[in-house]
Structures are given as structure tokens and as C-alpha cells.
Amino acid sequence: MLLLVLGWLFLGAIGLLRPHSLRFVARGLFPAGAVIGLGVALLGTVALLAGHAPQAMVLPLGLPSLPFHVRLDALSGFFLLLMGLAGAGISIFAAGYFRSGEGTAPGLLGLHYHIFLASMALVVLADDAYFFMVAWELMALSSYFLVVSQHRLPEIRRAGFLYLLMAHLGALCLLLSFGVLQGGRWQFTFDAMRGAPLTPLWATVAFLLALLGFGAKAGLVPLHGWLPEAHPAAPSPVSAMMSGLMLKTAVYGMLRITFDLLHVQFWQWGVLVLALGLFSAIYGAIFAGVKTDMKRLLAYSSIENIGLIFTGIGLAILFDACHLPLFAALALSAALLHSLNHAFFKSLLFLATGNVLHATKRRSLGALGGLAHTMPWVATMALVGTLAIAGLPPLNGFVSEWLLLQAFLFTPQIPHAFINMLVPLGAAVLALTVALAAYVMVKFYGIIFLGQPREPALEDAHDANWLERIGLAWLALGCIAIGVLPQIALRAAGAVTGLLLGQTVNFSSQLWWVAPITAKQASYSGLLLLAGIICVVGITFVVVRGLAHGRFRRTVPWDCGYPWQTSRMQDTAEGFGQPIRHIFGTAFDMERELPSPSDSAPHYRIHVEDRLWRMAYLPIERAVQRLSDAIGVLQGGRLAIYLLYSFLTLLALLVGVL
Amino acid sequence: MSAITMVRQFGEVLLAIALAPLFVGWIAQCRAWLQSRTAPPLVQPYRMMRKLFQKDVALAANATPLFRITPYVLFGSMVLAAAIIPSIATDLPFARVADAIALIGIFATARVFQSLAAMDTGTAFGTMGARREMMVGFLAEPALLMVLFNAFLLSGSTALPSVVEAYSAGPLSINPSLTFAGVAFVMVLLAENARIPIDNPSTHLELTMIHEAMVLEYSARHLALIEWASSLKLFNYACIGFALFLPWGIATHGADGGWALLLAAAALIAKLVVFGAALALIESLSAKLRIFRAPEYLATAFLLAVLGLLVHLLLGS
Numbered sequence: 008m009l010l011l012v013l014g015w016l017f018l019g020a021i022g023l024l025r026p027h028s029l030r031f032v033a034r035g036l037f038p039a040g041a042v043i044g045l046g047v048a049l050l051g052t053v054a055l056l057a058g059h060a061p062q063a064m065v066l067p068l069g070l071p072s073l074p075f076h077v078r079l080d081a082l083s084g085f086f087l088l089l090m091g092l093a094g095a096g097i098s099i100f101a102a103g104y105f106r107s108g109e110g111t112a113p114g115l116l117g118l119h120y121h122i123f124l125a126s127m128a129l130v131v132l133a134d135d136a137y138f139f140m141v142a143w144e145l146m147a148l149s150s151y152f153l154v155v156s157q158h159r160l161p162e163i164r165r166a167g168f169l170y171l172l173m174a175h176l177g178a179l180c181l182l183l184s185f186g187v188l189q190g191g192r193w194q195f196t197f198d199a200m201r202g203a204p205l206t207p208l209w210a211t212v213a214f215l216l217a218l219l220g221f222g223a224k225a226g227l228v229p230l231h232g233w234l235p236e237a238h239p240a241a242p243s244p245v246s247a248m249m250s251g252l253m254l255k256t257a258v259y260g261m262l263r264i265t266f267d268l269l270h271v272q273f274w275q276w277g278v279l280v281l282a283l284g285l286f287s288a289i290y291g292a293i294f295a296g297v298k299t300d301m302k303r304l305l306a307y308s309s310i311e312n313i314g315l316i317f318t319g320i321g322l323a324i325l326f327d328a329c330h331l332p333l334f335a336a337l338a339l340s341a342a343l344l345h346s347l348n349h350a351f352f353k354s355l356l357f358l359a360t361g362n363v364l365h366a367t368k369r370r371s372l373g374a375l376g377g378l379a380h381t382m383p384w385v386a387t388m389a390l391v392g393t394l395a396i397a398g399l400p401p402l403n404g405f406v407s408e409w410l411l412l413q414a415f416l417f418t419p420q421i422p423h424a425f426i427n428m429l430v431p432l433g434a435a436v437l438a439l440t441v442a443l444a445a446y447v448m449v450k451f452y453g454i455i456f457l458g459q460p461r462e463p464a465l466e467d468a469h470d471a472n473w474l475e476r477i478g479l480a481w482l483a484l485g486c487i488a489i490g491v492l493p494q495i496a497l498r499a500a501g502a503v504t505g506l507l508l509g510q511t512v513n514f515s516s517q518l519w520w521v522a523p524i525t526a527k528q529a530s531y532s533g534l535l536l537l538a539g540i541i542c543v544v545g546i547t548f549v550v551v552r553g554l555a556h557g558r559f560r561r562t563v564p565w566d567c568g569y570p571w572q573t574s575r576m577q578d579t580a581e582g583f584g585q586p587i588r589h590i591f592g593t594a595f596d597m598e599r600e601l602p603s604p605s606d607s608a609p610h611y612r613i614h615v616e617d618r619l620w621r622m623a624y625l626p627i628e629r630a631v632q633r634l635s636d637a638i639g640v641l642q643g644g645r646l647a648i649y650l651l652y653s654f655l656t657l658l659a660l661l662v663g664v665l
Numbered sequence: 666m667s668a669i670t671m672v673r674q675f676g677e678v679l680l681a682i683a684l685a686p687l688f689v690g691w692i693a694q695c696r697a698w699l700q701s702r703t704a705p706p707l708v709q710p711y712r713m714m715r716k717l718f719q720k721d722v723a724l725a726a727n728a729t730p731l732f733r734i735t736p737y738v739l740f741g742s743m744v745l746a747a748a749i750i751p752s753i754a755t756d757l758p759f760a761r762v763a764d765a766i767a768l769i770g771i772f773a774t775a776r777v778f779q780s781l782a783a784m785d786t787g788t789a790f791g792t793m794g795a796r797r798e799m800m801v802g803f804l805a806e807p808a809l810l811m812v813l814f815n816a817f818l819l820s821g822s823t824a825l826p827s828v829v830e831a832y833s834a835g836p837l838s839i840n841p842s843l844t845f846a847g848v849a850f851v852m853v854l855l856a857e858n859a860r861i862p863i864d865n866p867s868t869h870l871e872l873t874m875i876h877e878a879m880v881l882e883y884s885a886r887h888l889a890l891i892e893w894a895s896s897l898k899l900f901n902y903a904c905i906g907f908a909l910f911l912p913w914g915i916a917t918h919g920a921d922g923g924w925a926l927l928l929a930a931a932a933l934i935a936k937l938v939v940f941g942a943a944l945a946l947i948e949s950l951s952a953k954l955r956i957f958r959a960p961e962y963l964a965t966a967f968l969l970a971v972l973g974l975l976v977h978l979l980l981g982s
Contacts, residue, residue, distance in 0.1 A: 377787065379729045390731070399774040400767055412766055412810070416817050419978060428978050431814060432971065435807040442803035445773060449780045449799050458787030459727060520761075529764035529823045536762050536771075539748070544734075544741035547890070551718070551737075555886050559722035564882055566788035578784075578792035586800040590960050 011050060012132070014043045015125040020118065032113040037102035038474075040121055041095040047128060048091025054084025055502045063134060070137075076196050078134035081502040082267065085343060086131045086259045088499060092485060093251050093350040094124055100358050100478025101244035103471070106365070111156040119156075123149040123248065130256045135196040136185035143181065143256075147174040150253060153245040154237050166236035173233040177223030181260070184216035188268055200268045210269055214276055217264040218283075225257035225313045228287040229619050234310060235294075239302035239370070243361025246302060250309045251354035255346050258316055262339075265324060266507035274423065277325025278430075284321050285436045288314030292443035293594055296450070296587035297615045299372050299580040301360050304451055305353065308396065311444060312349045315411065316342045318437065322414050323508075325430070329421050332510040336501075337523050338414040340512055343500040345407035348395070348489060352404060355392035355482035356451075359385050362475060363455060366468035372451075372580035377460035381468040386456045388479040393452040395486040397445035401533040401540070403489035406521065408441050409531060413523045443587075450583045459574035491533045494518045581613055588615065596621055673754045673916075673926065680930065681747035685900035686710035686893065688937050695945030710896065717889035725786040725882050735782035736883065736890035742775045743897035752904040753929040754916040755826035764824040765813050765905065769806065772857070772898065776802050779891075783879035794878025797956060801863060801875065804963040805853050811970030812853070815846040816909050818977050825905065829912040841980065845973030847910045851947075852966035854906065856959070858899045861948040863959055873953065900937075907936055 018036045054062070061080035069075040079087075101120065105113055126149060129142035151174070155167035189195055190203030205213065219230070226234035238246045265272065291311030298304040319342025326335035360370075362385045369375055379386040395402035415434035421427045460466060471479065489496050494514055501511040515522045515530070522530040566572055588595065596616040602609030641652075690707045697704035706712075724733070746768055748759045763771060780795035817823050819840060820831035856863040859876035868874050880891050908915070914932025916925040954962055 377727070379731070379785075380727070386729075394774070394777065397773075397777055398770070399777060400763070400770040405767075405770050409766055409770065413823075416814065416823065419818065428975060431974060434814060435811055435967065435971070438807045438810040439803060442773070442806040445777055446799040446803050449777055449784070449795065453781055453784035453792070453795065457729065457731070457781060457784045458792070526761065527822060527824065527827050529766070530761045531764060531767045532762045535759075536745070536767075539745045539759070539762065540738070540741050543744045544737045547737055547740055547744075551886055551890070555718040556721075559724045559885075561726045562723050564725040564727070564786040564788045565723075566786075566790055567881065569789075572788065574787060576789040577787045578789075578796060583792065583796050586796060589957060590800075590804075 011043055011046045012125045012128045014046075015040060015121045015128070018043070018117070018121045028113070032117045033102050033105055036117050036121075037098050040124065041098035041102070044091045044095035044098055044124070046091070048088050048095070050079070051084040051087030051089075051091060052499075054079045055081050055088065055499050057081075057084075073135070073137050073195065075138040075141075076134035076198075077129075077132045077138070078197070079132060081506040082259070082262060083131040085499055085503045086255060086346075087128060089255060089347050089350050090124070090127055090131075090252050093354050093482065094248070096351075096478045096481035096485070097244050097247050097251070097354055097358065098124075098478075099481065100247075100361075100475050103474025103478070104244055104358075104361055104365075105242070111152075111158075116153070116156060119149045119152045120245070120248075123153060123245075123253075127252055127256055131259050134198070136189070136200070137195050140178065140182060140185070143178060146253065146256065147171070147178065150241075150245070150249055154241045154249075156242060156245070157240075163240040166233075166240040170233045170237035173223050173230065177220045177230075180216045180220035180223070184213050184220060184264065187213040187216065188264070197263075197268060201270065205269070207271075207273070210271065211273070211276070214265065214269060217261065218280065221257040221261045221264075222283070222317075225254050225261075225317070226287075226310050227283050227313065227317060228290045228310065229623050231287070231291075231310050232617075232620070232624050235298075235303050235306040235617075238306035238309065238357075239300060243302075243357055243364060246305075247354040247357035247361075250306070250357060251350040254309060254313055255350060258313075258320070258342075258346050261317075261320060262503075262507065265320070266327075272324050272328040274325050274328040274421075274426070277321050277323075277328055278426065279321070280317055280324055281321030281430070281433060284314045284317030284319075285433050285440075286314070287311070288318060288440040289436055289443070290314070290594070292440045292447060293587060293591045294617065295447040296443060296591075297581075297584040297595065299584075300370050301363070301372055301375075301451065301455060302357070302370060304372075304447065305356055305360065308444065308447060309349075309353060311440060312345065312353065312396075315408065315437070315440065316345050316349070318342075318433070319345065319411050319414070322411075322418070325421065325426075326414075326417075327508060329423070331417070331420065332508050333512065333524070334414060334417045334420075336504040336508050336510040336512045337410065337417075339504050339508065340497055340500040340514075341407050341410035341414055343503055344410065344489075344493065344496055345404075347496055347500075348403040348407050348486070351482050351485040351489065352392045352395040355479060355486065356389060356396065358475070358479055358482070359389040359392065362471045362479075363468075366470075367465055369462075372454045374462050375455045375460075375465065376458045376462075376574060376577065377456070377465060378468055379456040381466065382456075382470045384470050384476055385479065388476075388483045389452060389456060391483040391486055393448045395490065397448040398441045399445070400531075401490050401537040403486050403493065406490060406493040406531070406533065408437070410521075410523060412437060413529055446587070450580065454578070454580050454583060458577050461574050461577070491537055492518060493521055493533060497521065594618060669922070670756065670758055674748065674757050674759055676926070677753050677757065678744060678748045680933075681752065681897060681900055681904075682744065682893075684934070684937070685896040686714065688900050688903070688941055689896040691938065691941045692945050692948075695942045696949055699945055699949040710892070714889040714893060717884075717892075718886050720885040722885040722887055724884075727786060728882070729785055731778075732782050732785040732882075733887070735778050736887040736894070738778045739775050739894040740890045740897070742771050743894045743901060746771050746901045747897060747904075749825070750901055750904045751826045751829055751908055751915055753926060753933055755829050756916075756918045757826065760826045761824065764822075765816070765828075766810070766823055768825075768905070769809055769813075772901075773802065773806070775894070775898070779879055783882075786882045788882065790874075790878045790881055794875055794881075797875045798879060801856050801959060801963070804960055805856050805966075808849055808963055808967040808970050809853050809857075811967060811974060812846045812850045812909070815842050815970060815973045815977065818974070819843065825908045826918075829908050829915050830917050832912045833915070833917050840977075842973040842977035843910060845969045845976065847906075849966040849970035849973070850906055850909065852962065852969070854899075854902045855944075855947070856963060856966075858902060859895070860899075860944070862951045862954045862962065865953050868953075873956070875956075903937060903940055904933075906940075907933070911936060 126145035295307035322338035
């Protein structure tokens with residue numbers, strides 16, 4: 008199994024042989040990386056089918072007394088499947104995407120890219136804390152170098168620095184968490200940790216540290232600050248990998264520690280994760296609604312989706328702690344399915360923004376419009392992604408959100424007063440989030456691809472090249488396939504819930520039905536729904552054409568008869584987000600400049616900022632700054648003073664020893 | 666699949682397609698009476714559509730294929746929803762395809778398609794209508810979900826046929842939690858179907874319209890399909906309401922032969938007549954809200970549904 012992962016590293020390394028040959032790196036190495044991705048997916052599938060028989064191995068690598076352990080079980084198998092399938096699409100796209108003269112040399116870019124892929128696979132394969140941290144850091148560093156591949160721009164350097172900072176704060180928390188988890192026995196393999204005796208207090212400490220660490224990686228609010236900065240800064244395939252795949256390693260880690268290494272759960276943990284998840288979901292959705300930079304909008308949408316996944320995890324912990332394992336398995340299946348879905352549709356949309364960026368050189372929605380005419384291929388694929396992420400049947404995003412809502416329906420059965428009344432309201436927050444996501448995606452798609460071009464230069468935008476088209480089509484097909492036959496993915500998730508909770512939800516014996524718990528309670532069939540819509544639409548079309556006629560003529564748009572229409576009269580992204588600014592005004596820091604009635608050149612400007620920047624991040628930054636200034640007093644810069652410090656330290660030690 | 670099952674399934678769909686424009690015509694008639702106007706004939710919507718089907722489509726020069734398939738998608742998804750909702754019988758082969766929550770999803774698909782098509786020609790009113798429609802949508806969905814949560818707590822199911830069967834099995838009673846949920850549902854129904862107080866179906870005043878703004882660019886057969894689809898949407902919402910709150914008369918499993926179906930159809934028509942008159946009364950008595958009062962209106966609906974939920978959990982009934 009490691010051969011495949013090493014294959015990625017090897018591909019990266021041979022890219023260095025001819026670092027400046029774009030042709031060699033792009034046409035040779037990236038497609039090979041995609042093939043390896045499919046292999047990894049196959050490996051994951053094998054692990055899922057194997058069920059309860061994990062494969063473990065000790066590598067002859069690492070420190071003398073601390074060899075690297077790897078292990079492949081259903082949980083890592085599921086995430087390998089996710090990375091392999093989505094990663095293959097992204098790699099094929101990347102083969103056609105990178106152009107020469109854009110930042111880092113192609114060979115170096117290929118090296119970072121493949122190390123990034125390999126390290127993500129190693130994170131889910133690692134079976135001891137030491138190796139896990141090595142792979143985790145490798146992942147953070149390689150992605151950092153990818154983010155700053157256009158390092159000549161100061162804002163990209165700034166975004167990269169913020170990303171590196173948050174990644175390391177998170178890693179620090181994880182290190183501490185593992186330190187607690189080993190329970191005083193100083194053995195760092197996961198096997199030893201599973202048996203480590205922990206008091207409830209220490210288990211909670213380990214859980215909270217893990218939540219902080221993985222939450223920082225996943226972008227849970229309030230640890231999300233880096234995400235909307237780093238995702239837009241990276242080249243689009245890298246944004247797709249970071250959002251679609253890397254965030255999922257945090258989900259993996261959270262599941263591994265909560266359900267595998269810690270063998271007991273408390274309902275308070277569940278409520279905490281649930282609350283954080285719901286808050287992130289709604290927060291991300293609201294901010295995506297007001298953002299006008301297309302990649303930043305998608306980054307906030309990632310926060311929203313991660314929020315949904317953590318909502319599912321929180322529900323699973325809550326149910327599991329209350330000894331309702333069947334419902335816990337349902338919630339966990341929903342969370343896992345949503346992870347897989349998000350990997351597909353978010354990668355697809357990030358890649359589509361890459362095409363738009365190459366074709367128009369514009370990232371701001373306000374400068375786009377009407378691209379469906381010049382980029383029909385990208386527009387069609389992006390439409391699939393848009394409908395999927397908006398949670399609409401019969402595509403994949405709907406199924407996981409539906410299952411999550413179904414899991415919420417059972418929360419009144421939790422045997423704790425108040426909790427069983429408050430948690431059902433979470434379902435309303437979830438419904439609001441999903442509907443807001445639909446709003447955001449209508450804005451995203453409508454303003455980029457529909458309407459009239461807002462700038463004349465957009466008329467000669469070009470469509471994707473053939474490698475990019477394959478990548479986009481692969482991911483779009485994934486969205487449709489999982490949506491139509493979700494059972495395939497749900498059975499894979501079932502192997503994971505079987506491993507973690509000892510319980511599998513039987514979603515139906517037939518492949519095209521999904522019925523959580525029983526068919527009488529609720530059922531859904533994406534396949535029949537799609538078939539039904541196609542049939543009805545087809546019959547309607549034939550009947551209408553048969554009974555009436557098919558005549559039409561092209562004219563100018565009517566628009567209530569206004570004769571002078573320009574493309575500037577369409578809604579801008581700011582205008583489309585106005586209801587959200589109005590309704591959720593308290594969430595934002597807004598600066599508005601309105602023109603006065605007598606202005607000869609009226610100018611309207613609005614700037615919306617994350618309120619948490621001012622309320623959380625900046626105060627912390629200032630506090631750290633003050634602290635380091637205070638410590639800086641010690642550094643006098645004179646040799647005599649430093650010698651005095653050494654002398655005093657020695658003296659103190661002597662006193663201590665004696 | 667036996668012959669009678671097919672009759673039930675297709676009969677129900679055809680009945681919905683046929684009755685939906687009449688239902689809208691009936692509401693318009695009642696409104697005219699209440700407002701002391703001469704009422705249009707009941708079949709006015711049909712005459713309207715016949716005229717539209719005969720005309721040539723005037724298509725905006727920059728319309729994409731999305732714009733042209735949207736009317737068919739809208740009509741298709743509404744017909745599909747009509748096949749799923751148990752309006753005259755519960756034992757429908759297609760009813761299991763989606764439960765009530767998935768049904769909201771189907772309506773959401775239609776809404777997103779309509780909004781995207783409205784943005785397609787890039788006119789000022791189209792985008793404005795799309796934005797407002799999506800806003801009403803995201804405000805209404807939490808309230809609607811809480812209404813379904815109420816029904817789930819009483820019947821243990823979100824699949825509409827099971828809900829109807831569960832109610833029909835028990836004795837006739839008015840449940841306090843369902844009363845709250847019912848009011849909330851009617852409020853959502855008014856908002857989702859572009860009716861007063863959120864939208865006015867007969868307005869063409871530019872700055873207040875929502876639904877009309879989105880369909881401004883449509884003409885001829887496209888417009889006819891959209892109008893038919895929106896009347897089907899209202900009809901479907903009414904039938905969901907009947908299934909959740911007034912399930913009496915719907916032919917349940919085991920007792921759904923020919924006569925029972927006829928009786929169920931008669932009961933459905935009676936309910937539609939009464940409900941249509943009630944809708945016309947509500948619409949005549951209320952004024953259209955300013956667009957930014959819509960959040961308050963829908964928040965009220967949401968709170969009513971939550972009250973229903975809490976009443977149920979506290980009383981345990």
C-alpha cells in the first residue's frame with residue numbers, strides 16, 4: 008500500500024530533473040499522479056470491503072526507538088477513497104491548468120503538489136502519534152509552499168504567513184493532546200493509546216485539545232481566520248485540494264481521536280461540537296452571502312460545509328453518549344457522506360473559478376458576467392457543482408443534508424431535559440444554512456455565468472482545454488453518481504460506523520433506495536427522482552411541441568420596456584448580497600461610503616469585514632505583541648548583561664541542586 | 666403493480682394537473698366577490714394558457730439554453746411533486762421516492778432554476794426578483810421544517826402517506842401542537858406561493874413584485890408552462906397541508922377501491938373549495954408587507970411552529 012504513496016513522492020522528485028519544462032511536468036507527471044490517485048482509491052475500497060480486519064505494518068524508518076507504524080482500517084480506507092477519487096480529478100485538471108511564468112517553476116510546483124498529496128495519505132495511514140505529527144507537518148509545509156507559489160505579491164505572502172501560524176498553533180494543540188492521550192505510559196502508538204487509562208477529566212482535556220487542533224485545521228469558527236485568506240491566494244487546483252481534501256484530514260483526525268482512541272464519550276462534548284458546527288455553518292453561509300471575491304466566497308462556503316460535517320459528528324457523539332448507537336451511526340454516516348460530497352463539489356467549483364480566472368484575469372464577481380456564452384463547458388460543469396452544493400435533489404449534496412435532518416428528528420429522544428428541547432432547534436439552523444447556501448450559490452453562478460458581460464473584455468474569454476474538461480467532468484460525474492446512487496457511498500460509510508460505533512445503518516437492501524431506520528419513516532430515491540423528472544420533462548416537451556408549435560424569434564430583453572439597458576444595470580454581487588447584509592447586519596463590521604445627491608461623479612463603496620477579526624484576532628495579536636515587548640526588555644543587547652544572566656542561572660541551579 | 670394502483674397514481678397526477686388552474690381561478694373569483702368586483706369565469710386561467718400556447722415565443726437575444734429548459738423543469742418538478750403527495754390515496758407507488766423533507770428539496774430545485782433563469786437575460790428586474798425570491802426561500806424553509814418536525818413527533822414519520830395513515834388510524838381530535846403548526850404552515854404557504862402579504866400575484870408594479878419580476882422575460886408557451894407550474898405549486902402546498910392537518914377523506918391503504926377513490930376526490934374538491942375561499946379572505950383582509958418586513962412575518966411563522974414543538978414536548982401529547 009505504501010508503494011502508491013511513495014509513487015507520488017517519486018513523481019514529485021523526478022519533476023526536479025527538469026524543473027523548467029512545463030511540458031514534461033504537466034503532460035507527464037500530473038496525469039501519472041491522477042492514475043496513482045485512482046490506485047489509492049482502489050486501496051481504500053479494498054480496506055472498506057475487508058471490514059474488521061485492519062492491515063498494520065511497522066516501517067524500518069524513524070528514530071531508533073520510535074519506528075513508524077502504519078495501519079489501514081475502514082476509517083482510513085474511507086478517507087483514502089475520498090482523496091483518491093477527488094484527487095484524480097484535480098490532478099488531471101492541474102495537468103492542463105498550470106501555465107509557464109506563473110510564480111514557482113513547474114518542477115518545484117509538481118514536487119510540492121505531490122508531497123502534499125502523499126502527506127495527506129500518510130496522515131490517514133499513520134498509526135502512531137509521532138508519525139502522524141510528521142505527516143501532519145509535512146502536509147502543512149508543502150501546502151504552505153503551494154499557497155505562496157506566487158510569492159511576489161505581498162498579500163499572498165501575508166495570507167501564507169497567517170496560514171502557517173494557524174497550522175502550527177493547531178499542531179501544538181495536537182501534540183499536547185497526544186501527550187495527554189498516552190496516559191503516562193510513554194507509548195505513542197495508537198494501539199497503546201486505545202488501552203490507556205484516562206480519568207474523565209483528562210479524557211476531556213485530550214478531547215478539547217484535539218478539537219482545538221483539528222478545528223484550526225478544518226476552519227471551525229472562531230479558528231477560521233486563515234481559511235478565507237489562504238484559499239484565494241493559492242492557485243485554483245491547490246485551493247481545490249486544500250478545501251476538498253485537506254480539510255477532510257481534520258475530520259479524519261477528529262473521528263480517529265474521538266471514536267477510536269478515546270473509548271468513552273460524554274454528551275457535553277457532543278453538545279459543544281454540535282454548537283460549534285452549527286455556528287460555523289451559519290457563519291460561513293452568511294459571510295459567503297456578502298463576499299464579492301469568487302474564491303473567498305467559496306472559502307466561506309467551505310467553512311459552512313465543515314460546519315455541517317462537524318454538526319453531524321457532534322450529533323453522533325451526543326447520541327453515542329446517550330446509548331442510542333443506531334442514531335449515532337445515522338448522524339455519522341451523514342457526516343461522512345457530506346465529507347465525500349464536499350470533496351467533489353467544492354473541488355469542482357474551485358477548479359471552475361480557476362478557468363474563469365485564466366480566461367478573464369478577474370476574481371471579483373463585479374467584473375464578470377455572461378460567461379455561459381463564451382465558456383459553455385465550464386458553465387455546464389459549474390452548474391452541476393452549484394446545484395449539488397446548494398443541496399438540491401437529485402444531486403449529492405442533498406442526500407447528506409437530508410440524512411443529517413433525519414438524524415435531527417430523533418433528538419427529542421435524548422434522555423436529558425432541555426437538551427432534548429434545544430437540540431431540535433438545531434434542525435432549523437441547519438435548514439436555514441442549507442437554504443442560505445442555495446442563495447449564495449445562485450449569486451455565485453448567476454453573477455459569473457449568467458446575465459450580460461459586465462466588462463467588454465469578457466466577450467473573448469476562452470473555454471477550458473481538454474485536460475481541464477476531463478478533470479471537471481470527472482468531478483461533476485461524481486456529484487451526479489453519488490446523488491443518484493447514494494447507497495454506494497453510504498455502504499462505505501457503514502463500514503466506518505461499524506468500526507467506530509459497532510453499529511451500521513441498513514439504508515435498504517435495494518441499491519437505489521435510501522431509507523434511514525425504516526422505509527415507513529422516510530425514504531428517498533435519487534435514481535427514481537431523476538428518472539421521473541426526465542420522463543415528465545420529456546413528455547411535456549413532446550406534448551407542448553405537438554399540440555402547439557415550436558416557433559420563436561430573438562429580440563432584445565423586455566425588462567418592462569426600458570429602452571436603454573446596459574450591463575451595469577444588473578445586480579452586482581454587492582447588490583445581490585444586500586438582503587443578507589440587511590437581515591444579518593449585526594454579524595458584520597460594515598464601512599459604507601454613500602454618494603451625496605449633489606455628487607457629479609457618484610461613487611458607492613462598501614467594505615464588509617469579519618467581526619471576529621476585531622473582536623478576537625486583533626486583541627490576541629496585540630496581547631502577544633505586548634507580551635513579547637515586555638520580554639524584549641530582557642534583551643539589552645550588551646554582552647555583559649547576557650553573561651550576568653548566565654551567571655544568575657547557574658547560581659539558581661546550584662541553589663536548587665544543593 | 667396492479668391496474669388499480671396505476672389508476673390511483675396516474676389519476677392523481679392528471680387530477681392535479683387539471684384542477685390546479687381551476688383552483689387558482691376559484692381563488693381569483695372569491696377575491697373578486699369579496700372586493701365587490703365582477704368575477705372572471707372559473708376557467709379564465711385555461712383561456713389564458715390556450716392563448717399563450719398559440720403565440721410565438723419572443724426570446725431575449727442573449728438567453729442561454731438554461732433559460733429555455735427552465736419552464737419545462739419547473740413544470741416537471743411540480744408534476745413529480747404531485748405524484749408524490751397523497752392527495753386522494755396513500756398507496757401510491759411513487760410516493761416513497763421522497764418524504765416531506767425531500768419534497769421541500771424538490772420545490773427548492775424549482776426555485777433555484779427559476780431564479781437562475783431570471784438572472785439569465787441580465788435585466789435589472791430579473792435579478793431583483795431572483796434575489797427576493799431566494800430571500801423568501803431561505804426565510805421560509807426553517808419554519809416549514811419545524812412544521813414537519815411537529816408532524817413527525819405525532820406520527821413518527823416524515824413520509825406523507827405514513828403521516829396520513831397514522832392520523833387516520835387514531836380518533837378524530839384537534840391536537841394543540843398541530844394547531845400552532847397549522848397556522849405556521851398557512852403563513853409559509855402564502856409566502857412561498859407569492860401571495861399577499863409577501864407578494865401580490867396580480868401586481869405589475871415594478872418595485873414590489875417578486876414572482877412577476879422573475880418571469881418578465883418569458884412569453885407564450887414558456888410563460889404558460891410557468892403559470893401552470895406555479896398553480897401546481899399552490900395546489901401541491903394545499904395538498905401537503907391537507908395531508909398534515911386535514912387527512913380525512915384520503916383513501917388509506919386497504920380501503921382504496923373505486924368508490925373510495927371517488928369519495929376521496931370529492932373530499933379533496935370540497936377541501937379545495939373551502940380552503941380557496943379562506944385564502945381569498947386572508948388575502949383580501951391583509952395588506953402587502955414591505956419587502957423588509959418579510960423576515961418578521963416568517964420569523965413569526967417559525968416561532969409558532971417552535972411553540973407547537975415545545976407544547977408537544979412539554980405536554981407529551
